[in-house]
Amino acid sequence: MSPLRIAVAGAGIGGLAVSAGLARAGHSVQLFDRFDAPAPVGSGLVIQPVGQVVLQALGALEPAKRHGNPIQRMMGHEARSGRRVLDVTYAPRVGLAIHRAALFDVLMNGALEAGVDLQTGHEASEVRGSFLRFADAAPAGPFDLIIDACGAASPLSPITSQELPYGALWANVNWPAETALPQAQLRQVYRRAERMMGVLPIGREPGHEALRTAIFWSLPTRAYQNWRDGGLSAWRDEALRLWPEFQPFADQINDPDQFVMARYAHGTLKQVTAPGLAHIGDAAHRASPQLGQGANMALLDALALIQAVDRAEGHVPVALQWYAEARRWHVRSYQAISHLFTPQYQSDSRVLPWLRDRILFPLSQVPPLPRLLTRLVCGDLLAPMPSLDRESFRRLSG
Numbered sequence: 001m002s003p004l005r006i007a008v009a010g011a012g013i014g015g016l017a018v019s020a021g022l023a024r025a026g027h028s029v030q031l032f033d034r035f036d037a038p039a040p041v042g043s044g045l046v047i048q049p050v051g052q053v054v055l056q057a058l059g060a061l062e063p064a065k066r067h068g069n070p071i072q073r074m075m076g077h078e079a080r081s082g083r084r085v086l087d088v089t090y091a092p093r094v095g096l097a098i099h100r101a102a103l104f105d106v107l108m109n110g111a112l113e114a115g116v117d118l119q120t121g122h123e124a125s126e127v128r129g130s131f132l133r134f135a136d137a138a139p140a141g142p143f144d145l146i147i148d149a150c151g152a153a154s155p156l157s158p159i160t161s162q163e164l165p166y167g168a169l170w171a172n173v174n175w176p177a178e179t180a181l182p183q184a185q186l187r188q189v190y191r192r193a194e195r196m197m198g199v200l201p202i203g204r205e206p207g208h209e210a211l212r213t214a215i216f217w218s219l220p221t222r223a224y225q226n227w228r229d230g231g232l233s234a235w236r237d238e239a240l241r242l243w244p245e246f247q248p249f250a251d252q253i254n255d256p257d258q259f260v261m262a263r264y265a266h267g268t269l270k271q272v273t274a275p276g277l278a279h280i281g282d283a284a285h286r287a288s289p290q291l292g293q294g295a296n297m298a299l300l301d302a303l304a305l306i307q308a309v310d311r312a313e314g315h316v317p318v319a320l321q322w323y324a325e326a327r328r329w330h331v332r333s334y335q336a337i338s339h340l341f342t343p344q345y346q347s348d349s350r351v352l353p354w355l356r357d358r359i360l361f362p363l364s365q366v367p368p369l370p371r372l373l374t375r376l377v378c379g380d381l382l383a384p385m386p387s388l389d390r391e392s393f394r395r396l397s398g
């Protein structure tokens with residue numbers, strides 16, 4: 001196979017992974033990002049067992065594990081009743097909670113070691129034939145393949161998405177010595193579906209020794225200004241009323257700007273390819289992080305595209321077709337399930353959280369549902385792509 005000339009727009013999770021894999025396979029990869037210096041925004045996320053398989057294939061799992069924190073279980077309870085309403089175990093596998101900057105570092109090192117040519121300060125604006133055009137630089141090309149990995153606001157993707165009414169505030173704080181919460185759990189507390197708060201221990205940031213924790217606070221996006229105007233002490237009072245154990249985490253917040261407001265949208269691109277062009281990650285599908293699958297989906301897309309180019313022996317139209325088919329059902333199913341789950345945890349509905357607490361949670365504890373829920377969260381309720389059936393994924397992810 002003669003090496004392809006490949007452009008990747010967007011050096012986020014999907015873009016870095018696909019660039020590293022394709023460069024390692026011998027292709028010439030130019031990776032463009034609009035940032036001048038890498039500065040991954042955001043807090044922590046969970047690399048599910050399916051995402052860990054992709055990291056392993058890229059040689060990035062061990063370094064990621066050195067930064068991250070293994071999560072064995074996700075627990076949630078209703079604030080007023082104290083009733084347990086979420087309990088999903090990963091056993092025998094684990095989720096890998098990790099700071100976004102740590103994951104970025106690991107993937108970036110892998111891409112640079114593989115020989116990827118990173119070009120910063122390039123804001124992609126359009127794909128014209130085999131050329132990638134930029135807002136503020138001369139077009140680049142021609143390329144055999146252009147990959148859109150620009151994330152949720154990609155200007156290269158025709159995706160239409162619907163902004164969700166609820167988002168969340170995210171911040172990173174130290175893991176407090178005085179907490180009794182277990183470090184191997186993601187903990188959430190709810191008041192109906194209008195409030196969700198949580199604690200996710202995410203391991204270490206690059207260059208720091210302290211153990212870090214992502215904390216989140218869900219609220220309607222329209223209420224963000226009110227939250228700021230209300231002041232931190234009102235927020236703190238409400239948080240501690242709902243969840244007294246949150247105190248050592250809340251005590252570390254003394255400026256509202258420690259929180260970043262994340263807005264969520266839902267949408268799925270019907271056709272993830274066009275001649276010479278593939279969309280991956282959030283540029284192809286967006287969902288709320290309720291199921292914790294977004295980064296994993298981007299990683300799986302990257303692996304499917306790397307395998308597609310390899311299988312098609314460099315014949316780009318065949319590779320694009322295989323890539324689109326390989327990921328279609330896994331993506332669509334998870335998008336639909338995420339669409340269904342989100343309003344149970346983030347909405348103004350009174351009925352849905354009632355159903356969640358009184359009917360769905362008790363049902364979810366009846367075999368075989370716990371096992372199915374574990375697989376849903378791990379990311380392999382369905383085979384993520386045909387080359388790797390569910391059994392292989394589960395074997396590879398321990």
Ligand SMILES: Cc1cc2nc3c(=O)[nH]c(=O)nc-3n(C[C@H](O)[C@H](O)[C@H](O)COP(=O)(O)OP(=O)(O)OC[C@H]3O[C@@H](n4cnc5c(N)ncnc54)[C@H](O)[C@@H]3O)c2cc1C
Nearest residue numbers: 010012013014034045046124151281282292293294295296
């Ligand atoms: C608060 C929050 C929590 C989340 N938690 C989880 C979780 O627990 N588990 C999980 O799996 N997922 C989670 N997600 C989702 C996950 O972060 C995304 O799905 C994932 O980052 C998508 O990867 P990506 O490569 O498509 O895009 P990104 O990682 O967003 O990368 C996009 C890159 O493109 C660059 N870019 C953008 N526009 C341009 C342009 N025009 N030209 C050039 N470059 C451009 C950006 O600078 C960025 O580097 C969460 C998301 C949020 C917001």
